[in-house]
Amino acid sequence: MHALMRHLHDHASTATDTTPSMVTRGLVLDQGWRYDLTLWIGDTLMFRGQLRVMRRKTLDLARIQPGEAVLDVGCGTGTLALDVGRQVGRAGRVVGVDPAAAQIARARAKAARRHVPVEFQTGVIERLDFADGTFDVVLSTLMMHHLPASLKRQGLAEIARVLKPGGRLVIADFPRQRDRQGRVARFHACGSDLDDLTALVRDAGFSQVETEALRPGRFSAFPGAGFVTAVWS
Numbered sequence: 001m002h003a004l005m006r007h008l009h010d011h012a013s014t015a016t017d018t019t020p021s022m023v024t025r026g027l028v029l030d031q032g033w034r035y036d037l038t039l040w041i042g043d044t045l046m047f048r049g050q051l052r053v054m055r056r057k058t059l060d061l062a063r064i065q066p067g068e069a070v071l072d073v074g075c076g077t078g079t080l081a082l083d084v085g086r087q088v089g090r091a092g093r094v095v096g097v098d099p100a101a102a103q104i105a106r107a108r109a110k111a112a113r114r115h116v117p118v119e120f121q122t123g124v125i126e127r128l129d130f131a132d133g134t135f136d137v138v139l140s141t142l143m144m145h146h147l148p149a150s151l152k153r154q155g156l157a158e159i160a161r162v163l164k165p166g167g168r169l170v171i172a173d174f175p176r177q178r179d180r181q182g183r184v185a186r187f188h189a190c191g192s193d194l195d196d197l198t199a200l201v202r203d204a205g206f207s208q209v210e211t212e213a214l215r216p217g218r219f220s221a222f223p224g225a226g227f228v229t230a231v232w233s
């Protein structure tokens with residue numbers, strides 16, 4: 001299984017799509033369908049469904065209402081954004097942004113196949129291409145550990161800018177996994193523990209900042225994983 005995860009990270013930034021991926025100091029995963037396949041196999045055989053639990057819990061914490069506007073930043077192949085699309089319904093708006101062209105192409109193909117009207121765009125957290133106060137909710141799952149600390153700060157300021165007053169932020173992530181080796185370790189090197197992530201969110205000016213650990217029971221593929229929720233006011 002670790003070989004499978006190495007495969008995922010070995011093939012980072014190798015998009016075959018004609019749209020170029022965007023330049024960022026974050027670590028880009030340009031995998032398309034291989035990302036979904038690797039995660040599905042990993043979650044089923046190794047993580048025992050923890051990734052699915054994390055996504056469900058992210059949606060619970062976001063308390064998304066029909067008609068709301070939601071941004072998923074670092075959306076990968078769009079799995080979470082598609083679930084959100086079903087929740088907000090036709091009156092709502094969901095946008096997924098990721099620098100990786102192959103992830104966005106895969107996300108668009110999934111949305112078309114499932115007839116869920118979610119917009120997917122190449123983009124980066126450091127320059128979100130939206131007007132101030134566009135979104136009711138911003139989500140970020142398993143993305144913050146791809147960003148160096150200075151970019152986390154810059155990205156949180158951008159998230160604050162595009163949220164409406166009273167808008168909600170939900171981050172799901174895990175800290176640096178010290179036992180990981182090679183390229184996987186490189187990808188996990190920027191992971192912050194929940195307390196540090198919470199401090200960054202507070203420093204960005206958010207209020208009602210709360211932390212919740214993911215409680216995977218006896219087995220944990222992601223020790224220290226959890227959620228930070230906050231409100232922009």
Ligand SMILES: C[S@@+](CC[C@H](N)C(=O)[O-])C[C@H]1O[C@@H](n2cnc3c(N)ncnc32)[C@H](O)[C@@H]1O
Nearest residue numbers: 024026027028029074075076124125141142143
């Ligand atoms: C581990 S994936 C998580 C994808 C998805 N959110 C999920 O839960 O499956 C991390 C994603 O962050 C993206 N990423 C890297 N740098 C970024 C940046 N500067 N802005 C936005 N996303 C970025 C990567 O391309 C990758 O798709």
